[in-house]
Amino acid sequence: MLKITPYASSSKGNLYLLQNESTNILLECGVNEKEIRKYLRGSGLTILDLNACIVSHVHNDHSLSIDYISDYIPVYSTYENKLKHSQTNDVKPRTIFKIGTIKILAIPVEHGKTENLAFVFMDKESCIFWGTDFSLMQQNVSNFKFNAIYIECNYDDYELQATLDSGEDNYLKHVRQCSTHMSKENCKEHLRKMDLSNCKEIVLLHPSAFLISKEKTKQEFEQEFKIKTYFAKEK
Numbered sequence: 001m002l003k004i005t006p007y008a009s010s011s012k013g014n015l016y017l018l019q020n021e022s023t024n025i026l027l028e029c030g031v032n033e034k035e036i037r038k039y040l041r042g043s044g045l046t047i048l049d050l051n052a053c054i055v056s057h058v059h060n061d062h063s064l065s066i067d068y069i070s071d072y073i074p075v076y077s078t079y080e081n082k083l084k085h086s087q088t089n090d091v092k093p094r095t096i097f098k099i100g101t102i103k104i105l106a107i108p109v110e111h112g113k114t115e116n117l118a119f120v121f122m123d124k125e126s127c128i129f130w131g132t133d134f135s136l137m138q139q140n141v142s143n144f145k146f147n148a149i150y151i152e153c154n155y156d157d158y159e160l161q162a163t164l165d166s167g168e169d170n171y172l173k174h175v176r177q178c179s180t181h182m183s184k185e186n187c188k189e190h191l192r193k194m195d196l197s198n199c200k201e202i203v204l205l206h207p208s209a210f211l212i213s214k215e216k217t218k219q220e221f222e223q224e225f226k227i228k229t230y231f232a233k234e235k
Helices: 033-042 079-084 157-166 169-176 184-192 214-225
Strands: 003-010 013-019 024-027 052-054 075-077 096-099 102-111 114-122 127-131 148-152 201-205 228-231
Touching (some): 003 148, 184 214, 201 214
Parallel strands (some): 052 075, 148 201
Antiparallel strands (some): 096 102, 102 114, 114 127
């Protein structure tokens, strides 16, 4: 059975662990080497226990430690990341590849001008959707029966408008990022197009520190989808 352990999920850094009984995959490596070792140690692992690392895109809060990681295990990412880190294996969008006992479908998603990928992870017992830092996914994934969904939910349109109306300079840099990230309502729209009949949990990723109310959002999602909803652990 597949499971994901979120270690960090914010613009300060992103790191997750995907596992089943025989395969360990690091998702993202957007924190420093010391933190990666600390988080893995908390799960009873070292970097040598990992089969591979998958990095969604080139931005530093997702790819900071690629050079360190690739000294020990294969790293799979976008062609854009391969141009920056030659030792990286580039993943073709809309292709399926396999790491250990986990099959992986790479899905292109929109994140401004940056090449970015979401993923469907599958083994014999389960299926998980995982995607972060994107504003739109055009590929239809309704043929998958997801057991869990990990998806970007960065900001609330109402909170965004209130911040714009306030004109506070401290928050405006966060507002500028919103066009390349997924709003709460947009996240709901994506979920409505998915098969949630087997889904046991929805985990919301990469929330803005200023532009979304977590408790209100969780309540809204649970009321609409009747599925337990969490925000992933923030760094």
